[in-house]
Every structure is written in C-alpha cells, then in structure tokens.
Amino acid sequence: MSLWAKSQSDQWEEPIQTVISEMQRVAPVMQQLTGIQNRLQKGAVAVEELMSRKRREFRDEMEAERKELTAEKAAAMGEIRKEREKLEEQKKAMEGVYKFQSSKIKLDIGGTKFTTSLETLCSEPGSMLEAMFSGRHKLIQDEDGYYFIDRDGTHFRYILNYLRDGIVKEGCLPSDPQIVKELEVEADFYQLQGLLKFLEGRGLPAVPQDDVDSCFRSKACTFYSQNGSLLQGSWVAKKQVTYKFKNLSGLDFSSRKFTYGASFVGSILRKANFRNSLLTNVDFTNADLRDADFENSNLSGRACFTGAKLDGARFSPGIKEQLGLH
Known part of the structure; x- marks a missing residue:
C-alpha cells in the first residue's frame, strides 16, 4: 500500500469506528422501537376487533329490542282489535235488543x-x-x-x-x-x-235391515209387475209385515213378495228400495216415501198411499196415474 493510501485509510478509520459504535449503541433502541410498533399494531387490531364485536352486539341488541317492541305493539293492537270487535258485538247486540223491543x-x-x-x-x-x-x-x-x-x-x-x-x-x-x-x-x-x-225421522225408532229380513224367508218366486212383465223374486213374507211409526229410511225391500200384506203407517221410508216387489195390501198411509224407488213393482193389490209424501219417489211409467197419485 502506498503512503497516500495508508494515510487515507487512517484518516477514515476513526469516523467509521465512531459510526459503527454509534450504530451498535442505537441497535437495541431500534429493536425496542420495533417491538413497541408491533405491540401497537397488535393492540390496534385487537381494538378494531373489540369495536367490531361491540358494534355487532349493539346491532343485535337493537334488533332484538325492535322485534320485542314490534311484538308488543302487535299484541297491543290485537287486544285493541279484540276490544273493538267486542264493542261492535255489544253494539250489534244492543241494536238487536232495540229492534226486538221496538x-x-x-x-x-x-x-x-x-x-x-x-x-x-x-x-x-x-x-x-x-x-x-x-x-x-x-x-x-x-x-x-x-x-x-x-x-x-x-x-x-x-x-x-x-x-x-x-x-x-x-x-x-x-x-x-x-x-x-x-x-x-x-x-x-x-x-x-x-x-x-x-x-225428519227423529223420535222414531230406527229399524235395522236384519230385522226386516227376518220377516221374510229366502225363496225363489215369480210374479208379474203391474205392467205385466214377469218378475223373479228372492224373498217371501212369513207373515204380515208391520212397521208403524218407524224409521226405515234407505232400507232394502226389493225383490220381495208381501204375501200377507204390510203396514207402514206413519213411518219414514225415504230412499227405501221397493223395486221388483209384489206389494199386496200394503198400507203407506201418512208415510214419508220421498225418493223411494217403486220401479217395476206391482202395486195393484189395494196399496194405500193416503197422506203419503211422494216427492221424488220413482214409479214405472203410468203407474202413478193408475193409482190416482199426483
């Protein structure tokens, strides 16, 4: 190394050492400041999270309180509506009383x-x-x-x-x-x-189908309808069939031969089925025969319909006129 270079090196060595010393002295302080900055940043994040949580809690509390107030308002309005309706009913009742009195x-x-x-x-x-x-x-x-x-x-x-x-x-x-x-x-x-x-039918004892069937015996029989066609029956009466003032609505009397006559005086026989039956000496006086079915039956043997209700009752063509029914 030349004398000039050595001289220059010696000249800068002391300042450089001073700077190095100073940097070594400042380094712990910088580390400390960096730690403080990191803690401040973490604290700021924590504060932001806390504020965010508090805002959410506040909003939730406000929403819950709003819902509670809304429910209370609705309940109060409901009570007011009920009271108004009650007053209206009382008003109508009093108007009714006034009408009755006047x-x-x-x-x-x-x-x-x-x-x-x-x-x-x-x-x-x-x-x-x-x-x-x-x-x-x-x-x-x-x-x-x-x-x-x-x-x-x-x-x-x-x-x-x-x-x-x-x-x-x-x-x-x-x-x-x-x-x-x-x-x-x-x-x-x-x-x-x-x-x-x-x-209709109240107060009159109801008769079950089995009770009606017990008045007949199962037996094949033939007879003519009122229009002259040959009918095949399945039941023949054992005795006179008597059901006065009974409820016989909807029961089945079809394909039966009333050999000994029958009395249905004052009985309810709505929708009863008398199709294909021989109704000899059957008394329907004051009976309710509305919607009953007499189609293809033989009613020529002194069947009586005095005072009977026949609205909707079905007969073969021309039979009502033959019997004088209207």
Whole structure:
C-alpha cells in the first residue's frame, strides 16, 4: 500500500469506528422501537376487533329490542282489535235488543198467548210467518193487540225457540215420538223447512235391515209387475209385515213378495228400495216415501198411499196415474 493510501485509510478509520459504535449503541433502541410498533399494531387490531364485536352486539341488541317492541305493539293492537270487535258485538247486540223491543209482537195461538219480536217471526225466509209479518199483508189485531192464529199452541214454544236461535239445540226437543210427530205437523203448517229437515225421522225408532229380513224367508218366486212383465223374486213374507211409526229410511225391500200384506203407517221410508216387489195390501198411509224407488213393482193389490209424501219417489211409467197419485 502506498503512503497516500495508508494515510487515507487512517484518516477514515476513526469516523467509521465512531459510526459503527454509534450504530451498535442505537441497535437495541431500534429493536425496542420495533417491538413497541408491533405491540401497537397488535393492540390496534385487537381494538378494531373489540369495536367490531361491540358494534355487532349493539346491532343485535337493537334488533332484538325492535322485534320485542314490534311484538308488543302487535299484541297491543290485537287486544285493541279484540276490544273493538267486542264493542261492535255489544253494539250489534244492543241494536238487536232495540229492534226486538221496538218490534214486539203479541200472538194468540189457539188461545195460548206468546210475546216475541218481528225479527224472530221473519227470521226464516219463505216461511208462512215471514210472509204474514213481512208487511205485504194486512193483519188484524184484537182489542188487546194480539194476532190470532188458529192452531194448537201446545208446541209453539219450540217453534219460537227454533226461530230465535236459528238452530235446534240438542236436548231441547221432547223425546216422545208422538210429540215430535205433532211438532213436525206444526212445522209443516208454518213452512219452516229448516225445522222440518231436522225433525225428519227423529223420535222414531230406527229399524235395522236384519230385522226386516227376518220377516221374510229366502225363496225363489215369480210374479208379474203391474205392467205385466214377469218378475223373479228372492224373498217371501212369513207373515204380515208391520212397521208403524218407524224409521226405515234407505232400507232394502226389493225383490220381495208381501204375501200377507204390510203396514207402514206413519213411518219414514225415504230412499227405501221397493223395486221388483209384489206389494199386496200394503198400507203407506201418512208415510214419508220421498225418493223411494217403486220401479217395476206391482202395486195393484189395494196399496194405500193416503197422506203419503211422494216427492221424488220413482214409479214405472203410468203407474202413478193408475193409482190416482199426483
């Protein structure tokens, strides 16, 4: 090395050593600062996560509180609605009471006195009572203000209760079949179709098919229909068949030979099947034969249909005219 180079090296050695010393002294401080920076960054992340969690918790709490308030509001509105409906019902009830009070009607049914309302008497459209008190007809009152109807008033309270309620409540009608029949007659007079429908067959004991079959023996037999065609029967009566005031609706009397006659006086025989049968001396007086089937049967042997209900009953062509039925 030349003297100049050595001189230059010696000249820079001391500053360089100074710098190195200084850097060695500062290095721990820099490491410490770097550690502090790392901790600050971690702290900032932790703070951000904490703030985010708190924001979520706050939003969840607000949403839960909103839902709770909404539910409380809905419940309160429901209660208010119920109270309003209750008030409306009370208002209607009071209006009804006012109508009843302002339209009071006094009736004399065959000597038995009743007091009711115009609303009640007109509650079933198409009934005789609705027609009477509709205002379309002039009615006469006696000196005490009663309207007289010449009917037996014994069962009229049942009529009024039906009109008041619009239905027949179970247990509110007599169980005696004779009284039920009398009530049915009154319902028919007043043309109360709803009550008639309810009363049909009620109070009359129902007869099972096995009971009917026990009156016959299984035996092949032949006879002629009223139109002259040959019929093949399967049952022959053992004795006179007697079912007075019974409920025989829907039972099967088809292909039977009533050798000794039969009595169905006052019985319910709706939709009963008498097809292909020989009905000799059979009495259907006052029987309900609506929708019964007599097609291809022989009714020429003094069958009686006096007072019978025959709406919808089916006969072979020309038979009703032969029997004088309408």
